[in-house]
Amino acid sequence: MKIYLISPTHYTPDGNLVKSVHYWTSAITLPYLKALTPPEHQVVFTDELMANVDVNTDADLIGITAMGPQIARAYDLADYFRARGKKVVMGGSWVSLNTEEALLHCDAIVKGEAEPVWKDLLDDVASGRNIEGRIYESEGWHSMVGLPRFDYTSLPLFRPDLFKKSRFYRMYFHWPVLASRGCPHPCEYCSVQTYYERTFRSRPVEEVIEDLQTIKALGGRRVLILDDNPIGNVRYAKELFKAMIPLKMEWASQMTINIARNDELLDLAARSGCRSLSIGLESVTQENLEQIDKGFNKAQRFDEDLAKIRAKGIQVIALMMVGLDGDTTASFEKTRDFLVKNKLTFLKLFTPCPYPGTKYYDDMQKAGRILTKEWNKYDYGSPLIQPTHMTPEEMMKGFDWLYKDFYSLPNIFRRMTPPPKGNYLESAFYFIANLKIYQHMRRTKQSWGTIS
Ligand code: B12
Ligand code: SF4
Numbered sequence: 001m002k003i004y005l006i007s008p009t010h011y012t013p014d015g016n017l018v019k020s021v022h023y024w025t026s027a028i029t030l031p032y033l034k035a036l037t038p039p040e041h042q043v044v045f046t047d048e049l050m051a052n053v054d055v056n057t058d059a060d061l062i063g064i065t066a067m068g069p070q071i072a073r074a075y076d077l078a079d080y081f082r083a084r085g086k087k088v089v090m091g092g093s094w095v096s097l098n099t100e101e102a103l104l105h106c107d108a109i110v111k112g113e114a115e116p117v118w119k120d121l122l123d124d125v126a127s128g129r130n131i132e133g134r135i136y137e138s139e140g141w142h143s144m145v146g147l148p149r150f151d152y153t154s155l156p157l158f159r160p161d162l163f164k165k166s167r168f169y170r171m172y173f174h175w176p177v178l179a180s181r182g183c184p185h186p187c188e189y190c191s192v193q194t195y196y197e198r199t200f201r202s203r204p205v206e207e208v209i210e211d212l213q214t215i216k217a218l219g220g221r222r223v224l225i226l227d228d229n230p231i232g233n234v235r236y237a238k239e240l241f242k243a244m245i246p247l248k249m250e251w252a253s254q255m256t257i258n259i260a261r262n263d264e265l266l267d268l269a270a271r272s273g274c275r276s277l278s279i280g281l282e283s284v285t286q287e288n289l290e291q292i293d294k295g296f297n298k299a300q301r302f303d304e305d306l307a308k309i310r311a312k313g314i315q316v317i318a319l320m321m322v323g324l325d326g327d328t329t330a331s332f333e334k335t336r337d338f339l340v341k342n343k344l345t346f347l348k349l350f351t352p353c354p355y356p357g358t359k360y361y362d363d364m365q366k367a368g369r370i371l372t373k374e375w376n377k378y379d380y381g382s383p384l385i386q387p388t389h390m391t392p393e394e395m396m397k398g399f400d401w402l403y404k405d406f407y408s409l410p411n412i413f414r415r416m417t418p419p420p421k422g423n424y425l426e427s428a429f430y431f432i433a434n435l436k437i438y439q440h441m442r443r444t445k446q447s448w449g450t451i452s
Contacts (some may be wrong), residue, residue: 001126002121003037004059005030005045007156009074011376018119020049024173026157028150029065031091034151036118039124053077055084061125064106065092072376077107084311086090087125093195097357099135111137112195113181114403115147140380142194144181144203152214163219171429174224174252175215179208179240181388185231185256187280188293189353194227214246223273225253240266247350249428252276254319260305275426276345277309278317284338287326306342313344313422314431318387322393322402323351323387329331333399336405343415345430346437347406350380351401352387401405407438 007030009018030045037043046053062081066074071094078088082105095102099109110117116138116303124131152175153160156165163167180203182196215223230253233236244251250273257279259266283289286299309316318339322332339347354361354370355378364370369386378384380400383392390398405411412434419427 001041001061002057002059003041003043003061003063003122004054004057005033005043005063005065005075006053006054006074007045007047007049008064008070008077009048010069010073010379013189013377017048022159022162022172022381023049023157024143024172025176025226026155027065027067028155028176028178029225030156031150031152031154033063033065033114033118034154035148036114038119038122041122042286045156047437050055050157054414055080060087061122062086062088064088064090066090066094067092068094069376069379071095071378072374075105075375082106087131089121091132094356097181097355101356103133103135107132107449108134108136111135111278113142114372115142129188141181141199141201144201145207147178147203147207149211149214152218152220170219171425173220174222175218175220176224176226177208177211178216178227179203179225179230180227180232180234180236183406184232185229186293188363189355191358191409194355194358201230201236202236202240205236205240207244208240209247212244212249216247216249223249223251225251227253229255231259231265231419235263238265238268241265241272241274243371244272247273250274250275252278253262254280257302259304260308266273266308266312270314274312274314275423276315276317278319278348278429279309280319282319282321283324283326284335285324285331288321288324291325292321303342306344310343310420311422313426315420315426316342317346317348318344319348319350321352321385322386322399323390325388327387327392328389329335329398332402336411338403338435339406340411340414345415346434347403349403351383351399353378353380354383354385400408404441405443407434409438412438 030047033042034045064074066077078090088106089108089110089408090102090106091114095109097113099111104108108121115167117136121136127348158173162281180201182400183193184198184200185193186198187193211268252275255277256405261319282294284299287298289295289299306316320335340377354364364385371383371386371392383396386392387395416431
């Protein structure tokens with residue numbers, strides 16, 4: 001059987017497809033699903049962010065994954081292929097949390113992890129059994145032991161040509177590695193903890209190290225640990241970081257600010273090559289943090305926590321939400337002051353996003369505060385909920401202002417100088433990246449919901 005797997009891109013506000021010629025990392029979903037597929041089937045795949053979907057494919061089965069605002073495009077592609085008589089199956093966190101809606105567009109759904117059910121689904125399709133309306137879901141969670149290995153050179157957003165010839169690209173591209181799944185925290189807007197039901201599981205350390213060795217053998221040194229929160233189990237994280245030290249690789253990831261509250265863990269992260277961390281600070285107002293059930297973030301400790309991380313030469317990418325219930329129009333300036341004072345390397349801003357399936361969605365729905373259900377707007381840079389102390393227009397004006405001000409030339413200089421001790425090449429790299437974002441913001445008129 002021929003299988004065609006697709007990761008769609010998302011639409012721009014005027015309905016065009018977002019395209020890119022290079023990207024700093026790649027999801028592993030497509031090559032991983034290929035590795036999970038029994039060898040009697042043929043699998044090809046496309047990530048639409050950097051390539052065009054083969055709309056005339058002769059595949060028997062189309063598999064579509066989707067994250068965030070890609071879902072709108074994913075449904076359009078699913079409709080298109082079904083109208084041409086193809087069997088279409090979808091998976092990923094969005095469809096898993098919204099099975100009824102997704103089944104309007106595809107034949108069947110893989111709800112949750114594919115490992116335990118993908119083969120059954122393929123057997124059903126190959127033997128002509130009816131899969132329409134079916135939800136393939138396993139009981140419980142996979143142990144994460146012995147996950148199949150995939151071909152790293154086939155990562156859909158990896159550019160082998162550039163990797164060979166450009167030193168800049170070799171620093172820029174982060175090879176994705178999976179160590180764990182899930183997160184034990186309760187943040188109520190978060191689709192990850194909702195999808196994984198607050199579970200946290202990890203792969204055996206030696207299997208992760210083998211993947212890192214594979215990457216190293218290919219000439220890669222920079223890695224993205226793509227987990228949602230790799231310090232979800234501190235003991236495991238320490239063990240992993242210790243085992244990574246001899247590899248002398250460099251890595252980035254996303255995790256909670258809790259890394260700063262455990263000196264040994266932070267030290268091991270730095271020694272194992274941690275260069276940058278995306279951290280969900282979310283808000284400088286404690287009331288906001290409590291409202292979204294992220295009270296483990298202590299706003300009054302952020303200065304101290306961030307200084308500790310910086311002292312280890314680790315760059316911090318701040319993830320912040322604006323427009324939460326404790327925010328007023330004065331919050332934008334307060335947030336900017338905080339970010340500049342603490343010399344944050346990058347900023348990713350989010351408007352509150354009521355992901356369907358989450359508690360936050362239910363709360364906002366009950367309160368009648370959801371402004372739109374056009375999923376292509378669920379890009380984190382659009383007004384999706386009615387704020388309490390400002391209008392949606394004020395929220396977006398503040399959002400745009402904060403982004404622009406953070407990436408203004410004077411603030412880039414304030415934030416990036418002096419650089420943290422050590423890793424000076426890294427600091428130079430991030431300085432250039434800031435200037436590139438500055439340029440990008442001058443050229444692009446609208447909000448920047450999908451800066452990644
Ligand atoms: C790498 C990554 C990216 C990369 C690369 C994306 C790419 N196109 O290659 C970049 C940085 C570009 C990116 C961008 C974005 N991302 Co992203 N990304 C990830 C990340 C870190 C890893 C994905 C991955 O490889 N996972 C490992 C694979 C094996 O797991 P998986 O995809 O879940 O697949 C398993 C199952 O879900 C299932 N499955 C999934 N799909 C399918 C499909 C079929 C057919 C089947 C059978 C099964 C199946 O099977 C797999 C095995 O069990 C995830 C977080 C995470 N830990 O997964 C976020 C994540 C998926 N991203 C997310 C978001 C929101 C975005 C952005 C919209 C953010 C933004 N505003 O900029 C953009 C979208 C940009 C775009 N249009 O492409 C969210 C999605 C939330 C949601 N509910 O949809 C996540 C979960 C992060 C988060 N915590 O919020 N992302
Ligand atoms: S800490 Fe991050 S991944 Fe974990 S529940 Fe909160 S938002 Fe989700």
